[in-house]
Amino acid sequence: MNLNLETFLILAGLGNFGILIASALTPRALDWKTNLAPLKPFLRTLFWVYGVFIALTIAGMGVLTLLHVKAMAAGDPVARSLAAFITVFWSARLGVQFFVFDATEFLTTRWRRIGYHILTLAFIAQAAVYFIAAFRPFPDHG
Template sequence: MMESLLLLLLRIAGLGLIALALTHVFIGRHLRWREDAEQLTPVNRAIFHVHTLFICLVLVMMGLPCLLEPAVFLLPTRAGAWLAWSFAAFWGARLHCQWFVYGWELWRGKPRETAIHWLFTFVWLGLTVLFAACGCWQLGWRA
């Protein structure tokens, strides 16, 4: 019961992570990344674009095993433990950045930005809890 719920949530997360990678095309267009990046020095402009590309690659590569083979996150193996807990730490760090690195003035008092801020808060928290739950499951914690 709990296992099938975790597998379902992992597949949904996988789909979401891949969707998030694809959304970067529209986010970049909307926030005018290309135009803004023109202000940077050539080396920093190149680094910005390469980093963005690699974030999308990481999201797709994180999403694919979640979508296609979610059981690898529940099997109690050394690899599975590293995967589950490092992914949990990854999204926990992202949640921290959402609140304490991006300034509150970027979303406060702006209805759309506030909605996006809370949506991201929910998604990052969900991913953190989901992967931590997978780590707990591997350890044999069946709460």
């Protein structure tokens, strides 16, 4: 029974790294060098620092998932808490995607539009898998 959830958690853990690879393309795709140039140096640096911290958070979520797949699939309370945090993270990212960001200006090629939609589906899949791991009823853990 948990084998399926374990498989999905492994895929979700790896999915975090897939999202990071796509995120690494963002500065070039959005031409940060040109678009951030008008900002004061502190703000340019702050923008990059925020990006690095988000990347570290996503990498940490991937590593912790892969290290603790069995505990997450078994419903261990601490692992469920981690899954709940990751659910909130990816759900919030989806909220920003749908209600805050307007990426239309940057979706200028077919590949960018495809990539954008693939990432949206990845965020949905991440939120769904971690939601199941966090909130699914487990007989041993309530």
